[in-house]
Amino acid sequence: MLPFTALAHPNIAFIKYWGNRNEILRLPANGSISMNLDGLDTRTTVQFDNSLAADVVRINGKFSNGGEQVRVSKFLDQVRILANLRLFAHVESENNFPSGAGIASSASAFAALALAASRAAGLEISPDREETSNLDKDFDQMALSRLARRGSGSACRSIPGGYVEWLAGTSDMDSYAISIAPPGHWDLVDCIAMVSTGQKNTGSSEGHALAGTSLLQASRVEDAPRRLEICRRAILERDFTNLAEIIEEDSNLMHAVMMSSHPPLFYWLPATMAVILAVREARSQGLQACYTIDAGPNVHVICTAAVADETSRMLTGIPGVREIRTARVGGPARLVQNPSTRQDEI
Numbered sequence: 469m470l471p472f473t474a475l476a477h478p479n480i481a482f483i484k485y486w487g488n489r490n491e492i493l494r495l496p497a498n499g500s501i502s503m504n505l506d507g508l509d510t511r512t513t514v515q516f517d518n519s520l521a522a523d524v525v526r527i528n529g530k531f532s533n534g535g536e537q538v539r540v541s542k543f544l545d546q547v548r549i550l551a552n553l554r555l556f557a558h559v560e561s562e563n564n565f566p567s568g569a570g571i572a573s574s575a576s577a578f579a580a581l582a583l584a585a586s587r588a589a590g591l592e593i594s595p596d597r598e599e600t601s602n603l604d605k606d607f608d609q610m611a612l613s614r615l616a617r618r619g620s621g622s623a624c625r626s627i628p629g630g631y632v633e634w635l636a637g638t639s640d641m642d643s644y645a646i647s648i649a650p651p652g653h654w655d656l657v658d659c660i661a662m663v664s665t666g667q668k669n670t671g672s673s674e675g676h677a678l679a680g681t682s683l684l685q686a687s688r689v690e691d692a693p694r695r696l697e698i699c700r701r702a703i704l705e706r707d708f709t710n711l712a713e714i715i716e717e718d719s720n721l722m723h724a725v726m727m728s729s730h731p732p733l734f735y736w737l738p739a740t741m742a743v744i745l746a747v748r749e750a751r752s753q754g755l756q757a758c759y760t761i762d763a764g765p766n767v768h769v770i771c772t773a774a775v776a777d778e779t780s781r782m783l784t785g786i787p788g789v790r791e792i793r794t795a796r797v798g799g800p801a802r803l804v805q806n807p808s809t810r811q812d813e814i
């Protein structure tokens with residue numbers, strides 16, 4: 469069968485997903501909102517091959533085994549069921565940014581895998597369709613977002629482009645992400661203050677399972693519709709002041725849940741806190757910048773494009789900040805040409 473290559477961007481959540489109602493289906497405890505990150509991407513090629521006795525997975529040039537391989541194979545099982553296919557696949561995936569350090573590599577990884585694998589398996593995507601009643605017939609963008617969600621929750625938000633909302637839904641059928649504004653709607657920039665490029669100790673799948681052990685999670689989830697509404701409106705109205713306040717509050721709430729779980733999860737390093745304080749101080753002086761942090765120590769500093777250079781310079785001066793990576797608002801997951809070298813390898 470033919471190989472297909474897909475590209476997807478990671479995304480940074482403004483309103484966070486933390487905790488599942490259903491761990492297997494990855495139905496989230498609350499809805500979330502994010503921005504896709506342009507220029508950071510995962511490219512994944514998938515080819516089903518009748519000469520294989522098992523899936524062969526290569527990530528960033530290294531053959532995977534153990535947990536990583538099992539997770540990809542389990543995901544491919546979903547695709548095989550949808551496509552009624554019994555073949556194993558070659559999967560080749562590359563990121564142009566460090567994995568596992570608070571830039572959501574699992575989001576872009578499973579979004580790219582969902583698109584490449586579904587196409588390679590012969591499932592068609594017809595993004596114009598409003599409704600999907602039968603997955604194997606009408607494999608549209610919502611279905612693709614739902615499929616990506618099964619690999620990593622936040623991956624469903626890397627399927628549509630621009631500013632994206634994941635509707636928590638009530639079941640597997642209605643829990644998917646939609647674009648709430650295209651990339652050109654508002655030129656925000658994520659200046660990522662890298663304070664570590666190491667792998668995090670506790671992955672997010674494990675972390676989600678601990679969320680309910682924090683006394684604070686129920687209140688965080690109960691209040692989520694209010695935060696989602698403020699964030700959605702701030703994006704639509706390009707209201708940076710309200711966006712900054714709600715993004716920081718939401719990030720603080722998620723980290724309070726993490727820190728008060730059993731066992732507690734501490735993702736921050738001292739430099740993380742230094743960046744938080746510096747960003748708040750700069751904003752009080754008029755800089756349109758605010759922070760948000762995922763399951764890692766790096767700080768995503770969201771600012772308007774007009775002050776991105778000034779924000780990066782300010783962050784560079786903070787002790788413990790090793791590097792700044794910047795990303796504008798990214799588009800949707802999409803198919804790309806197969807690089808001929810990879811096609812030969814496959």
Ligand code: PMV
Pocket residue numbers: 480481483484485486500572574575620621622623672673676761762763
């Ligand atoms: O999709 P996961 O299982 O990697 O979870 C992502 C969790 C956070 O990045 C911390 C928050 C979010 O909404 O992206």
